[in-house]
Amino acid sequence: MTSTVDAAEIAKFQAMAAEWWDPNGKFKPLHMLGPCRLDYITTQIAGEFDRDLDDAAPFSGLRLLDIGCGGGLLSEPMARLGATVVGVDAAGDSIPVAQAHAAQSGLAIDYRHTSAEALIEAGEPPFDVILNMEVVEHVADPLAYLTACQRLLRPGGLMICSTINRNPKSYLVAIVGAERVMRWLPRGTHDWAKFITPDELFALLQEAGMEPVDRTGLVFDPVTWSWSLSERDLSVNYVTASVKPV
Template identity: 80%
Template sequence: MTTTIDAAEIEKFQAMAAEWWDPNGKFKPLHMLNPCRLDYITTQIAAEFDRDLTGDRPFAGLRLLDIGCGGGLLSEPMARLGATVVGVDAAARNIPVAQAHAMQSGLEIDYRHTSAEDLIAAGEPPFEVVLNMEVVEHVSDPLTYLTACHDLMRPGGLMICSTLNRNPKSFVMGIIGAEWIMRWLPKGTHDWSKFITPDELFDLLTRAGLRPEDRMGFVFNPVTWTWHLSERDLSVNYVTASVRPD
């Protein structure tokens, strides 16, 4: 398959690989956002597969793919909840960081330096759940990439996909605020022209063969320095849930 990896985008994250688990480092925004992301992800998985989140290892028996896993900020909690996790990343330097931290945490996670397209070419068995968080805005061809994600899911499988909206507010918050003023991320980490509106993403997901079922915003409160989910405000960061039809 034609790869959707954008070499220039990958190099940005290669340079930051060693800082994945530093809550005050270059990935501070993700550490701050992670509880909110996990709230949405776990709720959607539990609803789709009828799992009780109060039980022990509620995601046992679910095979989960974390695309663009980075240092494992989402892979690790998914493994703790009982899922069989495969974490993949196109940035080679991220994988040993993720592997070392999983070992220190006593977790068994299958981390690989590869891509969605290469997994398909290798005949990877399908997954019940695909996490596709803050990746689609970094690929060269979103539709081809999302189609590959579809092909990695079993019928009835669930994909959680998050990205950034494209509008003046997202430029101010996501580029000027996060990169230029707060310096949470190095300048140039994001290309605003590659941001995707919620309607555009729903259209792409549908064209890729998926059925979008939900979308919500991740909203940052600058007073409390916390994130929360919002049904109304998808103006900057947002997340979607879609299913591969049976």
């Protein structure tokens, strides 16, 4: 298969790999966003697979792929909730960081320096859940990439995919605000032209063989300095859930 990995995009994250677990470093926005993302992810998985989040290990028996796992910010909580987690990233420098932190945390997570296409070619068994967070805006071919992810899901499997909307507001917030004013991220981390609107992402997911079932905004409040979920405001960051037909 043709790889959808964009070498220029990967180089950006290679340069920041050592800072994944620094809450005040270059990945500060993801640390701040973490609780909000986890709320959405756990609710969607629990609803789709009829799991009780009050159980000690509600995701026990579920095989989960965290693609674009970085340092493991989402892989670790999924493992703590009982899922069998495979975390993959095309930025190889992130994998040792993720492995070391998981070992320190006493978590067994299968981290690999690879891509969705390579997993397919290697005959990887299908997953119940794929977390595809803040990746699709960094790949060379979004449709080919999402199609590869769909092939890695079992029928009835769930994919959660987040990205950034493309409009004047997202340029001001994600590019000007986050990179130039707040300096949360190095300049050039994001390319506004590669942002994807919610309607475009739904269409891509459908063309890739998925059935979109939800889309929700992730909204930052500069007054309370916190993130929240919104059914109405998808103007900048947003997350979707889609299911592979049985």
